Amino acid sequence: MTATTGQGADTDERQPLLPTKNQGPLEISTKTRYGILLGIWSGTFLASLNMTLVPTMIPPISSEFKQSNQASWIGTCFLLATCTFTPLYGRLSNILGRRGAFQTALIFTAIGTMMCGMAKSMQALIFARFVAGIGGGGINTVATIIVSDMYSLRARGLTQGVASVFNGLGMGLGGPMGGIVTDWLGWRWAFFLQAPFFMISFLLTSWNLRYLTPGKGKGIDILKRIDYGGILALLISVGACLVFLSEKYNVILPWSNPRVYLSLSTSIVFLVVFFLNEIIWAREPMLAPALLTQRIPVLVAASNFCVAMCNFSVTFFFPMYFETVWLTSASVAGLHLAPNSVSMMMGSLFAGWMIKRTGTYKTINFIFGLFPFIAAILIRSMLGQRPEDVDWVRSWLSIIPLGFGNAVVLQTMLIALLAHLPTSQMAVGTAFGQLFRGIGQVGGVAIASAMFQSILDTELRKRIVDVPDAEHWIVAIRQSALLVHDLPPNLQVLARASYQEALKAVFTFSACMTGLAYIVRLPVPDKDLDSPRPDSEVVVSGRQDVESETRGAMTRS
Structure with a gap:
């Protein structure tokens, strides 16, 4: 058997085509490697899909349950669980092995997703979204760790770029799929239709994901090591x-x-x-808190936080603009996120290709990191005009720089983080970056929702004053966005204007977050990705890190 290089190069014809025992991540066959990638990337697609599936479905869901003012919890509960449990998967990937950690996340996401489709109340749906979120962030984290196992740092850029295509495809298709399926079959089927794809991911990883990695943990000891x-x-x-x-x-x-x-x-x-x-x-902290004392991890974490705040505040409220101000259907509103999906995929591939070609990352980050700020300003200016004055080019294409730029930023910041950490800290470092990205996702939805609801209430009360049952109408409009479509003409004009003002504030907030993210990233230095990694004896947890302790022991993935 001939081992491959860290570039993930093809193995020769003497290497077995099926997974065998005692192989490391650089020794597996090309066929096995592609089987692993297909399995984990189908999982990341589903996890990302579920992050953005809900926004275009919120009006029909909230209208069915008559609780529109609590609908933001459908999104924030998923993200709450994601940001809470994501850092744990860095440790679990060492304790359970890569396959055990990935499939644990996959099972939680699948169970929660099916529970969403069966929910009989808003409270049941919120709980189901929380269960799905327990695994959602873990899927992406462990998938990133697995790619890092199989490829060198420089080659990883392009491979991670392809991975980001699946991530971007899921995030981009979530809104359109939610709207189209809701219009055709009802919102519950947007969850049920995912079941076969969860099964495909589970089977592919069960068959292929069997290489060995450093680690230890058996029986009850596994449970004792969880934080x-x-x-x-x-x-x-x-x-x-x-x-x-x-x-x-x-x-x-x-x-x-x-x-x-x-x-x-x-x-x-x-x-x-x-x-x-x-x-x-x-005993084994999931955060690896000593990373908070190192400049590069802190800067990357801060950038991830602000980028996620911008991304999710835009993703959750951009479709609402078209549903409540333009009065489009849910499916058309969701389709307005499709250009963002395409641009994310192109940005990921571009960043990966440039990193592999040049072996550096700072220049493209410096240039294309400005794109999301430009997009936020374009969207904000669009909301400052009457819908009839906005042409189709601006309504469909203003969001494109957001997806492209943020894809480049997230890709380059991941490589920057890993380039400044020893190989032994790759798993906990990845989880560290994902933790702050997860908190930013929660903050983006929660803070934007709070801002939106507060300003919407203020704007409605300023406008609906000389109307019979004014308080009733204000509460009803806040509780059901779909009601805007059916209001009497005089009230509809007031409601649309109020929604527009509230959404304008949300996109101002998004522009501030992406501008801050750009400033935070500027001190991150460039590094030749072919240069040696830092000393592997770095201590990151206040105690000797478990990965250093278990170096030499082997756990099956």
Whole structure:
């Protein structure tokens, strides 16, 4: 058997075509490698699809359950679970092996997705989305780790670019698919139709993902090594913050209300508990807190956070603009996200190709990192005009620089992070970057939703004043976006204008976040990707990292 190089080059004809025992990630056959990639990338497609599937479905879902003002929880609960459990998968990939960690995430996502389709109430749907989110972030994290196992840092850029195509395809198709399936079959089928694809991903990884990686853990010892304290503290902290934003800005409760100040206090207290647990108490902390003392990981984390805030505030509210202001159908509104999907795929491939060709990443980040800010400004200016004054080119193409630029940024920042970490810290480093990206996703939806609902309420009250049952109409319009289509002409004009003003504030927020992300990234230095990696004995957890401790032991993926 002839081993491949770190470039993931093809093996010779003497290498077995089927997975065999005792092979490392660089020794597997080309056929096996492609089988692994197809299995994990089909999973990342589904995970990304579920992140953006909901926005175009929110009006019909909230109208069925009559709880539109709580509909943001459908999206934020998925992202809450994602950001809470994502960092855990960096450790799980060492404890359970790559296959065990990936399939654990896949199973949670599949079960939660099927539960969504069967939900009989808004509360049941929110819980199901949370279950799906437990695995959603893990799929992407472990998939990134697996690619890093099989390819060198320079070759990884292009391979990760192809991976990002599946990620971008899922995120881009989520909105259109949600709208089209909702219009044709009903919103529940948008969840049920995913079942065969989950099965395909599970079978492909079961058959192919069998190479060996450093690690250890058997039986009950696996359960002992999970950072339960970190999971619980982060879950309570982020969850309480979401409750605070919802109660203060969605429900519009005063600061003196206990539900407002208690939820905010709980969030702060448990955030402190989370960091204390990671630094002092956890046996194997999922955060690897010493990374917070290193400049490059901190800058990458901050960039990921701001980029995700921008991405998800735009993704969740861009379709709503066309549904409530332009009065289009859900399917047409969702299709307006399709150009973003295509541009994300092109940006990922471009970034990967440039990284492999040049062996560097800073220049393309510096140039194309400005694109998302340009897109946010274009979208914001579009909302400053009457719909009839906006031509089709601007309505369909303004979002393109957002997807392309952010795809380049996320790709280059991942490579920058890994280039400045030792190989032994690749898994926890990847999870570290994904954690802040996940928190940014939650923040993008939650903060934008709070801002949107607060301003919408203010704008409606400014406009609907001399109308019989004004309070009834204000509440009804906030609770059901679809109601805008059926309002009397005089009320419809007022509602559309109010939605437009609220959405304008959301996209101003998006522009600020992507501008801040660009500034944060500027100090990240360039590095020749063919140069040696940092010393593998770096300590990242306050105690000797588990991956250094278990170097030499082997666990099947």
